[in-house]
Amino acid sequence: MHILDIQNIRKSFGDNEVLKDISLTVDRGEVVSIIGPSGSGKSTLLRCATLLETMDSGTLRYMDEDVAFMDENDKLVYTKDLKKVRGYFGLVFQNFNLFPHYSVLKNVMDAPVHVQKRKPREVKEEALALLETMGLADRADAYPCQLSGGQKQRVSIVRALTMNPEILFFDEPTSALDPELTGEVLKVIKQLAEQSMTMVIVTHEMAFAHSISDRVIFMDGGVIVEQGTPQELFEGTKKDRTRQFLQNYKR
Amino acid sequence: MTLEVMLKTMGIGMLRTGGIFCLTLLGSLPLGMIVALLRKSRIKPVQWVIKIYISIMRGTPLMLQLLVWYFGPYYLFDLPIKGWRYPAIILGFVLNYAAYFAEIYRGGIESMSVGQYEAAQVLGYTKTQTFMKIILPQVIKTILPSVTNEVITLVKDTSLAFTLAYQEVFSLAKQISASQTSFIPFVVAGIFYYVANYAVAFVMERIEKALDYYQ
Ligand SMILES: Nc1ncnc2c1ncn2[C@@H]1O[C@H](COP(=O)(O)OP(=O)(O)OP(=O)(O)O)[C@@H](O)[C@H]1O
Ligand SMILES: [Mg+2]
Numbered sequence: 001m002h003i004l005d006i007q008n009i010r011k012s013f014g015d016n017e018v019l020k021d022i023s024l025t026v027d028r029g030e031v032v033s034i035i036g037p038s039g040s041g042k043s044t045l046l047r048c049a050t051l052l053e054t055m056d057s058g059t060l061r062y063m064d065e066d067v068a069f070m071d072e073n074d075k076l077v078y079t080k081d082l083k084k085v086r087g088y089f090g091l092v093f094q095n096f097n098l099f100p101h102y103s104v105l106k107n108v109m110d111a112p113v114h115v116q117k118r119k120p121r122e123v124k125e126e127a128l129a130l131l132e133t134m135g136l137a138d139r140a141d142a143y144p145c146q147l148s149g150g151q152k153q154r155v156s157i158v159r160a161l162t163m164n165p166e167i168l169f170f171d172e173p174t175s176a177l178d179p180e181l182t183g184e185v186l187k188v189i190k191q192l193a194e195q196s197m198t199m200v201i202v203t204h205e206m207a208f209a210h211s212i213s214d215r216v217i218f219m220d221g222g223v224i225v226e227q228g229t230p231q232e233l234f235e236g237t238k239k240d241r242t243r244q245f246l247q248n249y250k251r
Numbered sequence: 252m253t254l255e256v257m258l259k260t261m262g263i264g265m266l267r268t269g270g271i272f273c274l275t276l277l278g279s280l281p282l283g284m285i286v287a288l289l290r291k292s293r294i295k296p297v298q299w300v301i302k303i304y305i306s307i308m309r310g311t312p313l314m315l316q317l318l319v320w321y322f323g324p325y326y327l328f329d330l331p332i333k334g335w336r337y338p339a340i341i342l343g344f345v346l347n348y349a350a351y352f353a354e355i356y357r358g359g360i361e362s363m364s365v366g367q368y369e370a371a372q373v374l375g376y377t378k379t380q381t382f383m384k385i386i387l388p389q390v391i392k393t394i395l396p397s398v399t400n401e402v403i404t405l406v407k408d409t410s411l412a413f414t415l416a417y418q419e420v421f422s423l424a425k426q427i428s429a430s431q432t433s434f435i436p437f438v439v440a441g442i443f444y445y446v447a448n449y450a451v452a453f454v455m456e457r458i459e460k461a462l463d464y465y466q
Contacts, residue, residue: 052369086375097370100465101388110384111374145466163374 001064003028003088003167003198004049009058011044018044019055020222026167029196033209036219037245042202045219046169049200050091051082062088063166087116090160094172096152098144098159104131105140108159116163123162130158134188150181154188161192168192170201206249210234218242252431261439264423268443271344271409271419276402278345283352290357301353308350314414317343321415340412348405355397359390392462399455406447420444 004026011019018041026032034042047053049060051067057076060068067085068078079085098107105127112123131137134154144152153173160168173189174182186208192199193212203209209216210230217227218239226239237243290301308316321339324330363386371381410421418426424440427433 050373052372083375086373089373091373093366093370095366097364097366099367099370099385101392111376114380114384115375143465159374 001028002026002061003030003063004200005059005061005064006049007059009045009048009055009060011041011048011053011055018222019048022058022219022222022224024217024224026198026200028166028198030198030214031193031212032200032215032217033213034200034202034217034219035204035206035209035245036217036225040219041222042219043171046091046171046200046202050089050169051078051086052091054078087163088166090163090165090168092153092157092160092168092170092173095176096144096149096156098152098156100144102143103140104136104142104144104147104155107144107155108162111159112162127158127162130161131155133191134158135184148181149177150184153177153185157185157188157192167198167200170199170203172202172204174203174205204249206234206246218245220245252427254435257427257431257433257436258439260427261420261423261436261443264418264420265443267417268409268412268419268421268447271340271412272405272447274341275344275348275405275409278341279348279352282345282349284356286349286353287356287360290353291360305350305353308347309354313343313347313408314411316347317411317414319343320346336415336417340415340417344405344408344412348401351401352398355394355401356390358397359394360386362393363389395455395459395462399452399459402451402455403448406444406451410444 002025004024006022006024009019009022010017022041022045024032024045034045036042044053048055055068055076057070057074058068059066059070062085065085066079067082068076071077099110102110105124108127108131109120109123112118112127113120128137128140131140134157136151136154136158139147139151139155144155147155153176157168157173170189174185177185182205186205189199189201189208190212201209201212213230215227216230216233218225218233218237218241220241226233226237226242233242234246237246286301286305289297290305292298292301317340320343321332321336324335325332367385367389368381371385376385409419412419413422413425416422420440420443424436427436
């Protein structure tokens with residue numbers, strides 16, 4: 001069983017075809033990084049996978065359940081039970097998108113309690129434990145405006161985790177942070193990798209992608225140009241386009 | 252007329268003014284939200300109707316609107332005018348202020364970042380939950396200063412009810428002043444409006460302070 005199974009998805013904004021026939025599967029415990037130049041469609045891919053964007057065609061499955069598929073007339077249909085599907089994944093945004101009027105603890109607890117209808121006491125226990133492991137134990141009662149960027153991002157990771165997702169997506173989780181704060185967030189993601197959390201991470205941090213990933217995907221112009229282990233991609237790429245991108249990056 | 256009688260009479264007028272004020276807010280604050288949401292309706296004709304309604308409410312004098320609500324049914328549909336004065340006043344005020352509040356709400360709602368909606372959607376909140384729990388509380392905080400302005404304007408606008416010869420503070424002040432050839436009623440009315448607005452500002456500031464715990 002694949003946690004995530006995307007086949008042949010296409011997405012255009014007007015005349016601009018942003019995803020051109022992308023297929024991708026992710027298995028339990030896998031950490032997949034997606035790299036590529038700006039505008040290559042990385043965010044759009046994540047947004048299609050997390051139902052923030054509706055794709056034009058292709059299939060999308062989580063846990064072997066159809067989420068979006070082509071019907072007999074070759075028309076794309078989405079399943080009715082999107083609520084259940086949303087329980088399978090979490091998404092960490094580049095700019096956190098915490099709820100400013102909620103305290104850290106409420107940010108983390110509110111959805112499990114009011115969306116998943118779990119017992120507040122049980123959720124609170126879990127939330128506090130997670131905040132603790134992320135070094136945020138003493139910030140539970142703070143409001144987002146009182147946190148540093150790195151703390152905000154860690155809270156948003158906890159918020160996603162408290163939903164107990166099968167897979168966690170990250171869209172450039174450190175791009176909005178001051179350079180000296182990226183480390184603390186990357187460390188937390190690394191911790192999750194060690195605990196075998198299934199993750200798909202769009203990132204521009206090449207060293208990080210190299211060290212954390214089971215698989216790296218290089219996207220350009222709306223297609224997956226190449227994918228493989230970090231060694232295969234970063235050290236032994238066979239494609240000129242990948243090499244060019246990586247070289248530009250080093251400079 | 253002794254000063255005591257004068258003050259008593261005007262006191263009744265003050266209560267009436269307070270009545271218009273309260274009923275207008277009670278009606279227009281929620282109605283404004285409905286109007287603001289309908290303004291964003293997916294059904295085009297609904298959008299148009301709302302747009303026209305708002306532009307008429309904002310583009311014509313409230314005084315004229317009150318006259319239309321009062322005399323309109325009588326001249327146009329031959330409906331009895333007796334007992335229609337007070338309902339016409341409240342209707343006029345509520346519909347007018349709802350339009351202004353709707354625009355304030357709309358501005359507030361549109362100022363929310365899409366990120367808030369997207370975060371809520373990914374977490375599985377329903378549309379209603381997202382609006383009530385995530386968006387609305389933040390909108391209220393951002394629009395509070397504009398609402399305060401509008402409420403202060405309303406305190407003063409209540410005097411327009413004199414157009415329909417309703418005996419609130421302002422009408423009474425005018426009448427008593429004329430009959431008693433005295434300036435005092437105007438002073439009393441002036442103090443009343445000033446104090447009322449002071450109270451409004453005080454309350455609104457309190458509410459703003461209470462929401463100050465986040466940015
Ligand atoms: N909502 C939208 N409407 C129109 N065009 C869009 C929209 N979202 C993305 N695009 C376009 O799709 C293309 C891919 O964008 P996308 O954000 O997926 O790239 P990306 O790989 O994430 O880039 P970056 O590294 O800069 O984040 C770009 O050309 C962008 O302008
Ligand atoms: Mg992007």
